[in-house]
Amino acid sequence: MDQVRDLRLFIAAAHHGGFRGAARVTSVPASTVSEAVRRLEDQLGTRLMNRTTRSVALTVAGEELMNRIVPVLAGLDSALETVAGFGKGLRGTLRLNVPGAVTRTILPPIAADFLRAYPEVSLDITVDDGLVDILSRGADAGIRYGETLAQDAICVPIGPRSQRAATAASPDYLARHGTPGHPRDLLAHACLRTRFPGGAFTEWAFEKGGESLTINPSGPLSISTQAAEFAIATAISGRGIVATFEDWLRPAMDDGRLTPVLEDWWPSFEGPFLYYSSRRHMPPPLRAFVDFIKARPRDTRIS
Template sequence: MKNSVSPDDLSVLLTVLREGGFRAASRRLGIAPSNVSATVTRIEAQLGTPVLRRTTRSLHLTDAGQLLVDRVRPLLSALEAACHEVATLGAQVQGRLKLNVPGAVMPDILPSLLAHYRARYPNVEVEIVVESGLIDIVAMGYDAGIRYGSVLEQDMISIPIGPRRQQMVCAASPEYLEARGVPQTPEDLTAHDAIRYRLDDGAMLPWVLQNKGRSVRVEPKNALILSVGALNTGLKYAQSGLGVIHTFHNWIGDDFDAGRLLPVLPDWRSELDGPRLYYPNRFTPAPLRAFIEICQGES
């Protein structure tokens, strides 16, 4: 049949999209770039319509290509996962683990888990992509994702990863507090410069401070706004005296001990549920299954 495209060819097309180009896909697949290009051309000839728009700098799916990818990507992902799961049953765990995570878990939650994981499973290549928005991990080619307090699809499982509860606190450099004064109440923060974070959807991360059953939402003056993807870099700006920062308590203990930063309103804190690992409830490949066991063992 003219419109019959082989799963192998479709897998090459998905690799081109996942890796961002023909050359990157050829390196991932271990074949020549010309063979990758020829495969895409063959798909288009068999379907009788273009699936990619190519320029010298980028490539984009056509409407027909988007429809094709949306339909076949979940099917091929499930097929690949099922085959990999069967192939690795009872065997050494190997392959790739690809995670999509928010920046908040990068400094202290993931390093110890991945160190433990790599020590036990050295033949697994781990890839991490950092972004804050909730995504369809199956459609985007990830094994699992990590998010805070997100509403997940019904066919997803989630488990806690890292601390079950986390606290956020305010802090500033000694130099800043000496020059501007020490806030005594949450309302005092409205007169202070702040280092804030903006979410991908444009909203600012709120400052909601809690103490003895009282909750106060504060809107300080924005001295510096950072993308939420750069979450842990804000400490450097706070240490430089740019303003007050509202950040994870577990990130800032060393700065308090060294005197680089001082607590601001130490009795007022924010509490939130810790992050969760989420993944499809079927065809869990061996590298992900092993990572889940590590996460549960650390709980």
């Protein structure tokens, strides 16, 4: 902790023009700041600041230390604030805007563990598959996949590192209509489609051996992405081929109600992200959730 204190005094001196400037903002004597910097220089075996009678300036080594240590200390402060929240009984409501895609297998175990760690924090979750401005919808943060994130959003990976899209049909359907051997064969099959709130259908994308293509099939059913379970149930009943997240189809494939279709063409994609608009003035429940997610081991499986 003494070294951390010395590092903080070094940063104060760099930010405020020298030892006297640091003394004004830290309320410690300028001589104490100077001694702290000297101790760091002795430990590191290199000069961090060039001193003259009129000014103090960072050396190249000092600049490098500044660039590396500032985010480290910021992370330390955040971690200490989070742990302090346990003792202070962190309270409040965290409002999240999330797509239906994360509400079935990804978010529930994370939410349960977070509520267990912070029993006096409430989660208010809105399920929304549209592209939204989280602030205009009254949310503190959102969860989305990478292709739909705003460029200026602050993003934290949440859930699995990678997922796969999958296609499947019932054994009865395949016995009656045949099994597709190539994605283009789907154009001759009954396909069960899901669509976003704006009306656009979800893509049926495939990739294999460097080849990638997108198919726009048709069929007897189209339904909102928020009711994807309806499409899965319809596929199980033998009415067509369904395409969605592999982990959503996996239970029915494992017990034989569905058979994988074109499995060697299933594409993988990056998992979802928690995103928010600013690190400044973060509500304490959001700060705690961000730190909780960062500390949580991520599932490396493709699912």
